[in-house]
Amino acid sequence: MNFKNFNFVGASKYFYTFSIILTIVGAIFLATVGLNYGVDFRSGSNVDITTTKELSKEQLESILNDLGIGEDASITPGEERVNIRFNQILTESQDLALRDAVHKLDKDASFEINTVDPEMAKELGRNAFYAVLLSCIGIIIYVSIRFEWRFAIAAILALMHDAFVVVSVFSIFRLEVNTTFIIAVLTIIGYSINDTIVIFDRIRENLRFAKIKRHSDLVEVVNKSLSQTFARSLYTALSVVIAAFFMLILGGESIKMFSLAIVIGLVIGAYSSIFIASPLWLLFKGKDIKKTKAPKPKTEV
Template sequence: MSSNHKNIKTLDFVHLSKYFYIFSITLTVLGLIFLAIFGLNYSVDFKAGSNVDMTLTKNLTAEEVTPILEKLEISKDADLTVGDQRMSIRFNEVLNETQDHQLKEEILKLDGGASFEVNTVDPEMAKELARNAIYAVLISCIGIIIYVSIRFEWRFAVAAIVALLHDAFMVVAVFSIFRFEVDLTFIIAVLTIIGYSINDTIVIFDRIRENLRFAKQKTTTDLHELVNHSVSQTIMRSLYTALTVFIAAFFLYLFGGESIKMFSLAMVIGLLFGAYSSIFIASPLWFVLKSKQKNKPAKAS
């Protein structure tokens, strides 16, 4: 057995958790401030407007297209992205039929072989998508609470859901702070992160429950040692799992297409937070809840 693994076994995970609590609380407060002031940088999936994607037969520049937008009087707040024989224009207002026709007509004068894909989201649809995304996260959390409460006990369920919500919110906070774009793939990434997070947490909780059957827990110190021992027995498995998925998500972010870039980035961020939340958030929180039970005076007969 390597000396590194022995060092991991001697770590006091419960004691170290207070530093991670401080870090997470700080980032949570910072995220709440940014969310309150700036909100999230929603893509066309979540806010009203039109997105025009063009596949071109030659490369057009922004300088060539901007006069067209000014001529049509629809350049206000338009976001123009130019790529290799591709172009995308994001409008914060829904294009009417006349504007849509005129825009295509003018672009075809510059590139007769251009093809168009127009995605439009009206205000009601945008609100419904945002609402459904919140429902998806909440329903998944409720399902996990019920499952963990039945399989383990309510203290495990509380600790698991706090770690789970922590991971999901950390991703949201980072996206708000750095103004990364939030689209539908972001919601898929958050739900995926929730799955990975609860999986790691359940593995550690299962080991804690197994050790509880055979260990003596006369004092809080006994419980403290039991949690540290349980985490040390499962930490390498958790780190290896997180690392393998992290590497895949990281290279997917570097070399993947634009359509999955935000999904990959959200996965990378979520996996980093999820890797430590199961170890330094969920397990120590269960210890705090369980130790309060230990400290309760016995009822008089």
């Protein structure tokens, strides 16, 4: 696949526009409706029921209303698995009553109940924030030591872009955010920085043999570096996205949000490494390059 003459730097403006629009929309949704936190980040009980018979949402709502716990419950039915999320923590008597009521409809149904108290929910939220923050700081230090500060700033801005876009998509479509989502974000950051480092390494290598006199020379180096690494980035991204996609389609309910976040993040990370990170470095580096001015016409005497 030959992209030798493709103007990656010129095409980046379209991706900048797309990312800016998505960022603005995501920021609006985050400010107004926030995230749809799972039970991991807020107190309550999460009940997963594996059934041998299909139970309708109406049947489950009737059971919960009869038990007096249906007001704050959210039911997600499935063919062989039903999820019920409560904003309150179920007591032992409510737990037993729910099991007995469901067993009357399906005697072979099995239960998995996870409970998170308010203090644990706050601690999980703090730890998730610290995990993302520390990973970003570590990446800044690593890239600064291996390359230079311009590469580090461009890389971290691209990573923040990747993470924020994934968070924005989950906010816009009201998808559940739980601990597996945080794992997915950290995985996306790791994958994206790996792809970005490969491109930056090629840019640095090409700079050693380039004679940079004008801004256009710098643009040429970036385009050349991206053309040399584009096929590698594309094929690597496709192979991982395909695997994550089948995890999403064929995987269990517990990893669906993880798989979806991975698919979205890998696609965003693949294009940000090429069309966001590298042009950002060019923007910072280009300020040091004086653009050549047209020579002034000679005045005849």
